[in-house]
Amino acid sequence: MLSVPTHLIVIGTSAGGMPALTRLVAQLPATLPAAVLVVQHLAPDSTGEPLVARLAAHTALRCQLAAHLMPLEAGCLYLAPPDRHLLVKDNHLLVTKGPRENSYRPAADALFRSAAITFDSHVVGVVLTGMLHDGTAGLDFVQRCGGITVVQDPAEAEFPSMPASALRGVAIDYVATLAAMGPLLLGLVSSTQPLGQPNPLAIPADLRLEAAIAERVVGTTEQIDELGHQVPLSCPDCGGSLWELDKGHVLRYRCHTGHAYTAEALAERSQRGLEESLWVALRMMEERKNLLSSLAAHGEGRWSEQQTTRVEEIKRHINRLREFLLSSAEENPMAAD
Structure with missing residues (x-):
């Protein structure tokens, strides 16, 4: 038994x-x-x-x-x-x-x-x-x-x-x-008090709703409206809108798809997404620099000088962006990992 x-x-x-x-x-x-x-x-x-x-x-x-x-x-x-x-x-x-x-x-x-x-x-x-x-x-x-x-x-x-x-x-x-x-x-846990049925009045309604959403895997925008208010932030997992939840002592966010974050976890994920985007931007700038260098090498006269000027300008942007990314990685080692 x-x-x-x-x-x-x-x-x-x-x-x-x-x-x-x-x-x-x-x-x-x-x-x-x-x-x-x-x-x-x-x-x-x-x-x-x-x-x-x-x-x-x-x-x-x-x-x-x-x-x-x-x-x-x-x-x-x-x-x-x-x-x-x-x-x-x-x-x-x-x-x-x-x-x-x-x-x-x-x-x-x-x-x-x-x-x-x-x-x-x-x-x-x-x-x-x-x-x-x-x-x-x-x-x-x-x-x-x-x-x-x-x-x-x-x-x-x-x-x-x-x-x-x-x-x-x-x-x-x-x-x-x-x-x-x-x-x-x-x-x-050694109390002899028997386990009874949960008291509905003792269980916060927002937690009951969140648990029901988790059991059904996905919620609706109407349900999420009951939990909080929509904010101008996007879910990093699905790209949908986020709601800031009104209850509890921990600041949290949730999308209607079901992804949920504490504010600290969302900030961590946002930092990681930002860095990934900036590394992509750095790669694209390096490629543009290489293309402009090739154009300058194969051109003549004033047109070639213009490409050389553009190369020097984009080099400055590349150096600034690389310095920012490296300093960010040093300040946030867990995010970099």
């Missing part, structure tokens, strides 16, 4: 995540009354099975690669498959290929939101080591639904960006080292 979990522990991690996860789950017993759901950012063409086997070798929890409609069980760990979102519906899992959030699929934000509206105050959201910003908005979702938020101490995280972003954006309940996190999580 299935043992229905009293709580969900949802974990988001990225770079440096597997060593951190193995240390954390080693501290959790087989009798854990919660189910553990994990989003680890992976390459789309990778496979999650070796990671499941690696986790299983370090923990008493039953570790599985999440599958669509798989039932939730206490004492089990479910890893999101590569290139799929992991969501929760009632007491089972949903595995979908919905639009990316913060340019990730799977995304911690999508999992955290889904878990929060399903298990409300019986959710513990955890962000571990990783780069950029996924999980920050997700912890806000968990908190707004009455759950508890935990982040790894950035001082010990191999890549502190994700936990540091969460601390900037959300009033986190607990900051813990990995060594202290296992006992902390066990204590937080």
Whole structure:
């Protein structure tokens, strides 16, 4: 007979995540009354099975690669498959290929939101080591639904960006080292309070709507109008219009196709797109310089002198643009990567 979990522990991690996860789950017993759901950012063409086997070798929890409609069980760990979102519906899992959030699929934000509206105050959201910003908005979702938020101490995280972003954006309940996190999580989910049906009044309407959009994969402009107001920005993934969302403590944007971003993630993606465009412009200017140089070499008289002048002018533009791009890369090393 299935043992229905009293709580969900949802974990988001990225770079440096597997060593951190193995240390954390080693501290959790087989009798854990919660189910553990994990989003680890992976390459789309990778496979999650070796990671499941690696986790299983370090923990008493039953570790599985999440599958669509798989039932939730206490004492089990479910890893999101590569290139799929992991969501929760009632007491089972949903595995979908919905639009990316913060340019990730799977995304911690999508999992955290889904878990929060399903298990409300019986959710513990955890962000571990990783780069950029996924999980920050997700912890806000968990908190707004009455759950508890935990982040790894950035001082010990191999890549502190994700936990540091969460601390900037959300009033986190607990900051813990990995060594202290296992006992902390066990204590937080060991309440004997039975899991009841989520209280509709306790779940913010905007989060319920966002979760419904994620489950159906795509929303409508009318639904997005309920969540926020349209702004003069374009979605970097699909080129559609963006809406600035009105609720929550983390500034976020969403398009009607379903792509969603925190403001920091959108700025990061915009910076990357701008740099890509400027590198293309630099290549085109180099090609134009080469063409003008050939024209000058094969011409005569005043016409040839005009081409030479144009070559010198475009060289100046090329040098300025190259200096800008190189200085930008030095100031934003993660964006350059």
